[in-house]
Amino acid sequence: MLQNIRVVLVNTSHPGNIGGAARAMKNMGLSRLVLVDPLDFPSGEAVARASGATDILDSAQVVKTLEEALVGCSLVLGTSARDRRIPWPLLDPRECATTCLEQAGQGGEVALVFGREYAGLTNEELQRCQFHVHIPSNPDFSSLNLATAVQVLAYEVRMAWLAAQGLPTKQEKLETTAMLNAQPATMDEMELFYGHLESTLVEIGFLDPQKPRHLMSRLRRLYGRCGISKLEMNILRGILTETQKTARGESHKRGEH
Amino acid sequence: MLQNIRVVLVNTSHPGNIGGAARAMKNMGLSRLVLVDPLDFPSGEAVARASGATDILDSAQVVKTLEEALVGCSLVLGTSARDRRIPWPLLDPRECATTCLEQAGQGGEVALVFGREYAGLTNEELQRCQFHVHIPSNPDFSSLNLATAVQVLAYEVRMAWLAAQGLPTKQEKLETTAMLNAQPATMDEMELFYGHLESTLVEIGFLDPQKPRHLMSRLRRLYGRCGISKLEMNILRGILTETQKTARGESHKRGEH
Structure with a gap:
């Protein structure tokens, strides 16, 4: 199911962020990375920050336009700061993850789209997304690092995926508790x-x-x-x-x- | 409430990670950073990666031992890989956040403790924590970047905090618990x-x-x-x-x- 979910980075300036995003993806079990017109890629800095997730970088698809990156997708979600002039269906990361998993579970292809480090996605790019996703941040200091933003959404996708698996996190928890308490005193x-x-x-x-x-x-x-x-x-x-x-x-x- | 929650980084090697952690904290509304015996701090690299969260770095407390970092805390949670020989109460990041908020809501001081980039926390350090927190990651590639791990927990704390802001019944629950526990031992x-x-x-x-x-x-x-x-x-x-x-x-x- 997770292989149906791709991460799309648009016009990334810093190759370190591409590496950091690759690491965050692999940590959370995601593998498909698509780079739209990156400024500097491939790059040694990306490899360094990927810290072993080089397979994600090696298999990353590099394309010229967002349109190419979205080929085959039935669901596209774009990260966004909250205030946009055109109101749009807005999800928080948790709702985003549930929506992704539902679609991927039906065999659909899903894209999570992340914008430029300083400028985000343009209004035109955002209008290609069915949903906008906003990471609820401190209004006085709201801009997350790109790799970190990828981490938050990938983390929520993994939590939703684990839940969909029949709750192995819960299961693990039960096992731990079982080990811990072995048998509870009566x-x-x-x-x-x-x-x-x-x-x-x-x-x-x-x-x-x-x-x-x-x-x-x-x-x-x-x-x-x-x-x-x-x-x-x-x-x-x-x-x-x-x-x-x-x-x-x-x-x-x-x-x- | 969020000001009662401190982030403790133990023996960090790379100052860039300290900066990244400060940025992630400020993005999520956390402000108290405690550094236990950092290898290289203060550092220009930390400032660069903090990307404007320099107030967090400037007010960071630098101490020699974990013990000093935990003074005054009534709840300590340590991040951990899953497999430890002595099983310990294990929370996922979401449960961790709820637990933190409950304690902070009663006026308790809470510490989220993060270990070294490569080696994590020692068993002795882990035994100073009442709870261990594990970010559910890909078992084949489980080690998150330090700043990224801080981001995930800080994000869950913010989500829990936002939820608590909108739910006055929670407040009543907190007050009952507060009466019960009077003041928690530090x-x-x-x-x-x-x-x-x-x-x-x-x-x-x-x-x-x-x-x-x-x-x-x-x-x-x-x-x-x-x-x-x-x-x-x-x-x-x-x-x-x-x-x-x-x-x-x-x-x-x-x-x-």
Whole structure:
């Protein structure tokens, strides 16, 4: 699906930005780069900034006009500063990504078009785009670096693609949580822990059973929200047992555990 | 709210990346940059790549250690490649942004920590972070440019901030959480707690300094994800102090607290 999405850079001045864009694309799993009339390409600076994404640069298509760059596309989105005299359907990067993925998922070819470093896209170029995309930036300092702007849109495309894959990010997250918590402690294990904690606090003289105040409820609130795993529970119980031995004079430094 | 969020760059080699990060921050409305032991700063290359965000560079704080960079923070998130031997709570950039905004909305100070260009953050540095953030990248080409990585997280922070601006119900939620957590413990308070915990565990013989295994990192992971408040911190420190007294035979049952 991602191979249906091309990045089009119009009239780029600095070859370093072409390299940076190539790197950002490859980081996010995009591979098709089209350069419309670049000022300086190929270039060693582009290769340096690509930092290993030279395959993207090598296979980049160089064309003379935006029209050529858009051949075969069924959806074209152009990046734009917000204020344009002609109002146009405007998407934020997240909406842009969803729209791209929908189209690419149906087999359509999609272009994300980026303008010149200082001047952006001309009004004529913008009118070739069905949608405009605006990266919501600080109104007092709104112009992003070109490669960085490519990164933001490519990142959103990847997030949408991962979501469309059946949520592997979520899946990975679940796996991490699964590893982390291995098995969560059950409620009855938590209750045994609270009982053990309470009696230990009494033994070391921190908790006065005649004047318990809110101590145990505060500790319950703390440990209750942590999502304690069985492994962590064993550690906490082990600490309590060792503390009790110390309090009873049964054990001193370096006990086995 | 955004002014409570600082970007921390650790041991950056290329000043151009510092400039690029400053530009990305300013584009997204972030302003606090902290540099831990940068290789080359101040630098003309940083100024060039900042492209007008020189105010961020001028006010950047330069410190010697990560610890200094995190003073006052109640939430620390570190960027990380996915595979680490000790699993840790892992967020994607979007979840990271929501978490940052919640904390900043309660008046907490938040740090987003970025590692070295080639080597990232060390395991020790990663263990100072409550959460790890992974930008979901192409597994075959996963390493983003530093300034670009800053851009992605800053972009998500801005998106979350813009969303929060338009949703007053969020505010109510934040206020409830604020009441609950009163004031969050800061990172330096957390470090003092870990030090106190470690020495106490040695005193009661639960932790063998010769064979520490993963005990402290597991406990850091547990307490790090709980969002400990100052009040709770006082309770935990009180328990440790009382445990130490018991271990030293200084106090028995019903000590004052």
